[in-house]
Amino acid sequence: MPSKPRMPGRAAPPAQTDLVANPHPHRNIDRALRAGLARLTGGLSPHATAAALSDWGQHLARAPGRQMELAERAGTNMAKLWAYGMHTMMTPDAASAAPFTPRPYDHRFTHPGWAKPPFNLWQQGFLATLDWWDAATHDLPGMQEKNGERVNFMVRQMLDMVSPSNFPATNPEIIDRIKSSGGENLRAGQANLLADILELAEHAPKPAPEGYQVGKDIACTPGKVVYRNDIFELIQYSPQTETVHPEPVLIVPAWIMKYYILDLSPQNSLINWLVGEGHTVFTISWCNPTAAQANLGLEDYRTRGVMAALDAVETIIPDQKIHAVGYCLGGTILSITAAAMARDRDDRLASITLLAAQTDFTEAGELLLFVDESQIAFLTDLMWEQGYLDQKQMVGAFRAIRSEDLVWTRAVRRYLMGLEDMPTDMGVWNADATRMPAQMHTEYLRGLFLENRLTAGRFAIDGRVIALKDIKVPLFIVSTESDHIAPWKSVYKTKLFTDGDLHFVLTKGGHNGGIVSEPGHGHRHYRIGHRPAGALYMDPDHWLAEHPKKEGSWWPEWGDWLSRHSGAPTAPPKTGSDTLPVLGPAPGTYVMQA
Numbered sequence: 106m107p108s109k110p111r112m113p114g115r116a117a118p119p120a121q122t123d124l125v126a127n128p129h130p131h132r133n134i135d136r137a138l139r140a141g142l143a144r145l146t147g148g149l150s151p152h153a154t155a156a157a158l159s160d161w162g163q164h165l166a167r168a169p170g171r172q173m174e175l176a177e178r179a180g181t182n183m184a185k186l187w188a189y190g191m192h193t194m195m196t197p198d199a200a201s202a203a204p205f206t207p208r209p210y211d212h213r214f215t216h217p218g219w220a221k222p223p224f225n226l227w228q229q230g231f232l233a234t235l236d237w238w239d240a241a242t243h244d245l246p247g248m249q250e251k252n253g254e255r256v257n258f259m260v261r262q263m264l265d266m267v268s269p270s271n272f273p274a275t276n277p278e279i280i281d282r283i284k285s286s287g288g289e290n291l292r293a294g295q296a297n298l299l300a301d302i303l304e305l306a307e308h309a310p311k312p313a314p315e316g317y318q319v320g321k322d323i324a325c326t327p328g329k330v331v332y333r334n335d336i337f338e339l340i341q342y343s344p345q346t347e348t349v350h351p352e353p354v355l356i357v358p359a360w361i362m363k364y365y366i367l368d369l370s371p372q373n374s375l376i377n378w379l380v381g382e383g384h385t386v387f388t389i390s391w392c393n394p395t396a397a398q399a400n401l402g403l404e405d406y407r408t409r410g411v412m413a414a415l416d417a418v419e420t421i422i423p424d425q426k427i428h429a430v431g432y433c434l435g436g437t438i439l440s441i442t443a444a445a446m447a448r449d450r451d452d453r454l455a456s457i458t459l460l461a462a463q464t465d466f467t468e469a470g471e472l473l474l475f476v477d478e479s480q481i482a483f484l485t486d487l488m489w490e491q492g493y494l495d496q497k498q499m500v501g502a503f504r505a506i507r508s509e510d511l512v513w514t515r516a517v518r519r520y521l522m523g524l525e526d527m528p529t530d531m532g533v534w535n536a537d538a539t540r541m542p543a544q545m546h547t548e549y550l551r552g553l554f555l556e557n558r559l560t561a562g563r564f565a566i567d568g569r570v571i572a573l574k575d576i577k578v579p580l581f582i583v584s585t586e587s588d589h590i591a592p593w594k595s596v597y598k599t600k601l602f603t604d605g606d607l608h609f610v611l612t613k614g615g616h617n618g619g620i621v622s623e624p625g626h627g628h629r630h631y632r633i634g635h636r637p638a639g640a641l642y643m644d645p646d647h648w649l650a651e652h653p654k655k656e657g658s659w660w661p662e663w664g665d666w667l668s669r670h671s672g673a674p675t676a677p678p679k680t681g682s683d684t685l686p687v688l689g690p691a692p693g694t695y696v697m698q699a
Contacts, residue, residue, distance in 0.1 A: 136486045143487035149475070150483035157255040164248040165241070175241050182233040189229055193222050205232035210587065211509040213270040213517070218277025227269040235264060255474050265508050270517060279521050286523070293523030301519075311536065314528040319537070320692050323530045324365035326377040328691035331387075331681040332417040336401065336410050338390045338693040339417050341680050342376060346383045348674035352455045353422045354379060354667070356388040357411055359433035360545070363537050363696055364390045366617060367432065369530040373623045375660070382664050384671075385422065385678060389414050389435075393698035394542045396492030401542040403438070403549060407566075411442045415453060421682045426455035428667060432620065433591065434549070436462020440573060440599075441559065445566040447575035456670045458581040458663065460620050461591045464573060464602060465560040466553050468595040470588075476554045481547065488543035495540060531617060560602050573602040577638075580607040581666055583659065585619025597645045600636060607636045608666060611649070612659045624658040631659040 142151070165171060185204040192202050203225065207214050219228050242257035269275035273283065273291075282290045304311060316322055328342035356376070358364040367388070368376040380386050389410065394401060418427055431439030436459035443457055463469060488494055518524045526532065558564040564571055580603060584593035593611055600607060612619045612631035622629050632652040636643075643651070681687045 136489055139483060139486040140490040143483050150477075150479045152483075153255070153477055153479040154259065156479070157252040157259075160248050160252040161242060161245065161256045164245050168245065171245060175237070178240055179237055182237055186226070186229055186233055190222075190226055193225060203229060205229055205236055207232060208509070210589075212514055213268060213509060216276075216278035216281075218281065221277070224269070224275065224277045227275050231264070231268055235261065238264070251473065251477070254471070258471065258474050262508060265513055268513065271513060271521075273521055276517070276521070279517070282522050290521070290523030294520040297519045297523065297525070313533050313537075317528055317530060317533045319365065319533075319696060323370055323533065324363075324368050324692040324696060325371065326368050326374055326380060326691065329680050330688040330691065330693040331421060331685050332414070333688055333693075333695075334409060334413060335398070336392055336405065337414065338392075338688075338695045339414050340388050340390055340691045340693060341421065342380045342386045342388075342691065343680065344385065344677035345381050346677075349383050349385050349677045350668065350671035351422075351425050351673075351675050352428055352671050353385040353387060353418050353425065353678075354428045354430060355414060355418050356386065357414070357429065357431040357435040357439045358389060358391065359435040360391045360406060360410075360438075361434060361539060361541055363534060363539060364388055365692065365696060366531070366534050366621065368692070369534065369621060373530070373621055373626070375621065375623075378623060378660060379664075382667075383674060384428075384667065387414070387418050390693050390695045391539070392695045393539045394493050394545075395540070399488070399492035399543040402544040403441075403552070404566075406438055406545065407442050407445075411438060417685055419453060420685055421680075422678050427453055428456045428458070428670070429454050430458040430460065431462050432460040433462055433616070436460060437464060437549075437553065437559075440464050440576075441564065441566070441571065443576050443578075444571040444573050447577065448566075448569070448571055454578050456579045456581065456667070457576065458583070458667075459596075459599065460583045461585055461588055461596065461616050462582075463591045463595050463598075465595065465598040466557050468592060468598070469554060470590065470592040470595065472590060473554065476550055478555070481550050481555060484550070485543070485547050488546060492543055493540040494543070494546050531621065535617075560598070573599070574604055576603055577605045579666075579670055580605060581610070581663060582607060583610045583612065583620065583663070585612055585614045585616060587614065588616045588619065590616040594645045597648070600642060604639060606638045608662075609634050609636070609648070610659050610662065611652075622658050622660065624660055626658060629658055630654040630656050631662070633659070633662055 143149075182205075189202060189204055196202070203220075214228050218224055238257060238260045242253045242260065245253060273279045279290075313319065326342055328340045330338050331341045332339035356364070356367060358367065368374045371377050376386055376388060391410075392398075415427060415429075419425075429439055429443065431437070439457065440459065440462070443454060446452075446454065466473075484494065515526070519526065552558045552564065556563070559571075560573065562570055562572065580599070582596060582599050584591070584596035586593060588596075597609065600609065610631055610633045612622055613629050614620075614622055622631075632649070632654055634648060634652045
C-alpha cells in the first residue's frame with residue numbers, strides 16, 4: 106500500500122526517541138544552566154514555586170467571598186488576641202486561656218516564660234498569623250491541593266525566620282540564659298557559629314564524638330561480612346543463644362541511609378535484640394555511591410541487591426525459608442521484590458515485615474511537596490552534572506519539612522543559648538548521611554512518588570506488571586504516629602492492596618524513634634490489629650477507634666509473631682559457607698564510606 110502523502114509545507118515531527126533517549130547536544134547547555142541554578146536553590150525548582158503561587162493567587166483573586174471569609178477570620182483572630190491580652194492583665198496565670206497552640210512537634214515555646222506578658226502576646230500573635238495562613242492556603246475551589254500546600258509550606262518557612270523565639274529580646278529563655286551566664290552564652294554561641302561555618306566551608310565530615318564510634322560503640326553487634334559486590338555488603342551476625350530458629354532473618358534497609366539505624370547502641374539495637382531472641386540475622390549494608398555509579402537504578406538494587414542477598418542467605422542456610430524485613434524505602438523495594446517473586450513462583454520467603462514503609466504514595470505527606478515534573482527535571486539536571494544527589498541536599502529537604510524543630514530550635518540553642526549539641530547514637534547516625542545514584546533517585550521519584558506505579562498496576566519487572574496482592578506470605582506492618590516521611594495512614598494502605606494474613610502495628614514516635622523503641626524505653630505505647638486472610642477492609646480511622654493502646658514496646662509482639670512463623674530451635678548455622686567465606690568483621694567497609 107502506498108504511504109499517505111505528506112501535507113505540503115509541514116515537516117514530519119522528530120521521532121520521540123530522538124528527543125528523549127538521544128537529546129540534541131545543545132540541550133546540555135540548558136541542563137548545565139539548570140544544574141547551576143539548582144545548586145543555588147538547594148535543588149528546589151523556582152518554576153514549581155512560581156506555578157504554585159500563580160495557581161493560589163489567581164484562584165483567590167477570583168473568589169471575593171473567600172476573601173471576605175479570610176478577612177473575617179483575621180478579625181476574629183485579632184479579637185481573640187485582644188481578649189487574651191486583657192485576660193492576662195487581670196489573671197496572673199493565663200496559659201490555659203491561650204487561643205492558639207503550637208503544633209505537637211513545635212518545641213520553640215515550651216519555656217514557662219512564654220506564658221507571661223509580653224512574651225505570651227508575641228507568641229500568640231505569631232501563632233495567630235500561622236493560623237490565618239493555614240486557612241488562606243486551603244479550601245480554595247479550583248486550586249490544586251498540592252499548590253496550596255506548597256504555598257503554605259513556603260509561607261511557613263518565611264514566618265519561621267521571624268518567629269519571636271529567634272531573637273534575644275523577644276525570647277524569655279534566651280533572656281534568662283543571658284542573666285544567669287552574664288552574657289557568656291552569646292560568646293559561646295558565636296564560637297559555635299564560627300565552628301559550623303568553618304566546617305561547612307571545609308566540606309569535611311565532623312568526626313564522631315567520643316563514645317559514639319561506628320563499629321566500636323554503635324553498629325557493634327558482633328558479626329562477619331559474608332558477601333560483597335559493588336552495591337552492598339551482607340553481614341551475618343554471630344549467634345548469642347545456644348539454639349536458634351531455623352529460618353534466617355534478612356534485613357533490607359533503605360539505600361538513602363546507613364543500615365545501623367537498626368544497630369545503634371547495644372541496648373537499643375533492633376538487630377542485637379533480634380539475635381538475642383534466637384534468630385540468625387543478616388543485614389544488607391548499602392554502599393555510599395559515587396559519581397562512577399550514577400547509572401545504578403532500581404532494577405540494579407532489586408536484582409544485584411535484594412535478590413543477590415537472598416541468594417547468599419540461601420547458600421549459607423540452605424533448605425530454609427527466609428523472614429524478610431524492610432525499613433523505609435528498603436521496605437518498598439522488598440515489596441516490589443516479593444511481588445515479583447510471588448508472580449514467578451519463587452517461594453523462598455517465610456514472612457515479610459515492613460517498618461515505616463510505603464507501597465502507595467498518594468498520601469506520602471509533605472515529601473510530595475518536593476515532587477512534580479518540574480522538580481524532578483530540576484533534580485535530574487543537578488544529578489546529571491554531579492552523578493548523585495548529595496547528602497546535604499537530601500537532608501536539607503527533610504529538615505525543611507520540620508524546620509520549627511530541626512532548624513530553628515537547634516539554631517537558637519546553639520547560637521543564642523550557647524549550648525553544645527548533646528551527642529546521641531541516633532544523632533551520630535543522622536549526620537552520617539549517604540548519597541543516591543542519579544538514575545535510582547530519578548526512577549523512584551518518578552515511578553513511585555509521582556506516578557505511583559506500584560499500586561496503580563503499572564510497575565513492571567522484566568516487562569511484566571507485578572501486583573502486591575500476589576504476596577501470600579504473612580505480613581507484619583509497623584507504622585509510627587508522628588511520621589512525617591511515611592505517614593501512618595499511607596503505610597496503612599498496604600492493607601488495601603494485599604489480601605493475605607496481616608498484622609498492623611501503630612506505635613508512638615516518629616519515622617526513626619518509633620521503630621527504635623526497645624523494651625524498657627519509657628513513655629511508649631502501640632496498637633496492634635490482625636487481619637486474617639480474605640477479611641474485609643477496615644478504614645484507618647475505624648481501625649484506630651477499634652484498637653486500644655498497649656503500654657510498652659512493640660518489639661516483643663513482633664518477636665512472638667516471628668516465633669509463631671518459625672520452626673523449632675536448632676543448633677546455630679556456621680558463619681559463611683565454603684563458597685561464601687568470611688570477608689571481614691562487622692560492620693564491614695561500606696558503612697565507613699564518607
